[in-house]
Amino acid sequence: MALTLTHARYQLLETFRIPMAVVGSAFFPAAAMLFFVVPFGGDHPVGATMATASMMAFAVMSTSLFTFGIGVAEDRAQPWDPYIRTLPAGPFPRFGGRVIAGFAVMGLSVLPVLAIAALLTEATVTPGGLLLGLAALALGSVPFTLMGLTIGYSLPSKAAIAVTQLVFFPMAFGGGLFTSPIDPPGFIETIAPFLPTRGVVELAWAAVGDHTPSAVSLAALAAWTLVAGLGAVHAYRRDEGARFS
Amino acid sequence: MTAEILARADGVTRRYGDVVALDDITLDVRAGELVGLLGPNGAGKSTLINLFTGLRRPTSGTVELFGGSPLDPARRRRVGMTPQDTGLPAALRVGECVDFVSAHFTTSVSRGALLERFGLSGLERRQIGGLSGGQKRRLAVALAFAGDPRLVFLDEPTTGLDVEARRTLWAGVRAFHEDGGTVLLTSHYLEEIEALARRVVVVGQGRVLADDSVEAVRGMAGVRRVSVTAADVPALPGVLGTERDGERVHLITSDADELVRELVRTGAPFSGLEVRLTSLEEAFLAITARRAA
Structure with a gap:
């Protein structure tokens, strides 16, 4: 366990030595808050609260996809990665360390969104609701982390960058993160329940407000998590096979 | 022990x-x-x-x-x-x-x-x-x-x-x-x-x-390379390896004198005789090539 924390610490150390990487993952959700939520729904307490939850879900999904999809693919391309595999530790410390470091970066990316919501909008939440919402987001990061790992362990880094973006865009927009939660455009209303983003954001909405998640969205979220989990395990095993066998 | x-x-x-x-x-x-x-x-x-x-x-x-x-x-x-x-x-x-x-x-x-x-x-x-x-x-x-x-x-x-x-x-x-x-x-x-x-x-x-x-x-670092221009080189004793480079044939041997003597004795036509010390790597490459053949 101590070694897992050491791995997490060094991953974060490397991340923070190139601060733009952190700024990048925190920037888009914050910018989306400032450009979409504050001017168009900031003065409506319920709307602002739900939109804030959407933006936090957006921050979580984008950091999980990018940290793991691109980060893992880039690390695999470096000779340092096979070297670490020769050290007397199994694969878990590096893997666990990566997940912990990913969570930390994720936490940083939701902070600006929270700050903007508190200072510039009428969004309100009880302390219990906030904690529940954060828990929903932590849970919701799982399918995206697994998708990122699938991409990272199965593709070379250049392909991983492209594929991560290809996955990210429809997930964010199709899931309805950038449209009104109450009255979304028709096609989004049709596809959103089948995307994992929707399930995550519905859980967050339920945590912070008066919302009952739809069974379809939650079932879709569970199915995506399962499929992404199988994909990640398969990609990881195959990668070990390529290096170990 | x-x-x-x-x-x-x-x-x-x-x-x-x-x-x-x-x-x-x-x-x-x-x-x-x-x-x-x-x-x-x-x-x-x-x-x-x-x-x-x-x-x-x-x-x-x-x-x-x-x-x-x-x-x-x-x-x-x-x-x-x-x-x-x-x-x-x-x-x-x-x-x-x-x-x-x-x-x-x-x-x-x-x-x-x-x-x-x-x-x-x-x-x-x-x-x-x-x-x-x-x-x-x-x-x-x-x-x-x-x-x-x-x-x-x-x-x-x-x-x-x-x-x-x-x-x-x-x-x-x-x-x-x-x-x-x-x-x-x-x-x-x-x-x-x-x-x-x-x-x-x-x-x-x-x-x-x-x-x-x-x-x-x-x-083995004392190994020498005997090079000649020849269409065909007969089998010779003491050859550790043979390399052909266009018209030139390079023979790797630990006894260059004996090899040249044998080559003359076979009566095979050749020209441009050259003998020089090989690097160890050259010697190994020649030996490796011979074993693989």
Whole structure:
């Protein structure tokens, strides 16, 4: 366990030595808050609260996809990665360390969104609701982390960058993160329940407000998590096979 | 009494698709030995090290490390290995990198002493991305010793280093060996193997060509290359290897005088006779080519 924390610490150390990487993952959700939520729904307490939850879900999904999809693919391309595999530790410390470091970066990316919501909008939440919402987001990061790992362990880094973006865009927009939660455009209303983003954001909405998640969205979220989990395990095993066998 | 075997390959073959990287290799490394693995690029040296450090599995045969499978992390507790210097994490500082590697071992050496041994004192706070090529190389080699190992694998430790940096590094490796450490080092320079090792294993095209003392292998450095222009060269005794380069035929032999005498005696037409000393690598390549044929 101590070694897992050491791995997490060094991953974060490397991340923070190139601060733009952190700024990048925190920037888009914050910018989306400032450009979409504050001017168009900031003065409506319920709307602002739900939109804030959407933006936090957006921050979580984008950091999980990018940290793991691109980060893992880039690390695999470096000779340092096979070297670490020769050290007397199994694969878990590096893997666990990566997940912990990913969570930390994720936490940083939701902070600006929270700050903007508190200072510039009428969004309100009880302390219990906030904690529940954060828990929903932590849970919701799982399918995206697994998708990122699938991409990272199965593709070379250049392909991983492209594929991560290809996955990210429809997930964010199709899931309805950038449209009104109450009255979304028709096609989004049709596809959103089948995307994992929707399930995550519905859980967050339920945590912070008066919302009952739809069974379809939650079932879709569970199915995506399962499929992404199988994909990640398969990609990881195959990668070990390529290096170990 | 014979010393304990720390690493063993027994009838090991390793294929990558259709390419045979190692072909039935058998090799023991005993405690306290400093073994040089000598051979040209592509001979299978790195593949063998990757098998010993658990990065890859043999296609057939068995590889053992401290009496067990190298895939088991517990067997690698007293083993050190050098990463490729091109892959060191550029954003980390030298001291952090050493600490990170040390954290994986239950035993470790003092960071200051380690850096001093490899001429890196005073660089703890420097980011690795800002080090010179030679400093990165020395750091990469130093990392192999961070966990107070009994056995280290050094894959081409001094490639690309200038003479002085190479000597610093050699001194570090020697100091480890004098304290009872065991080393398996690969190189394609005989000079490097001579400077460090007592025992040399010559590999070529995935096979062990020679496993002998440095002195015995050094004797092969007296091998000569006899070149003639000839359409056809009859079979001659004492030829270690033959290479054809257009019209020129190069014959590798340990007795050039006898070879020339025999060549004249056969009456075969030839011109442009030339005899010169070969490099050891040329000799090995010729021997390797002959065995493969």
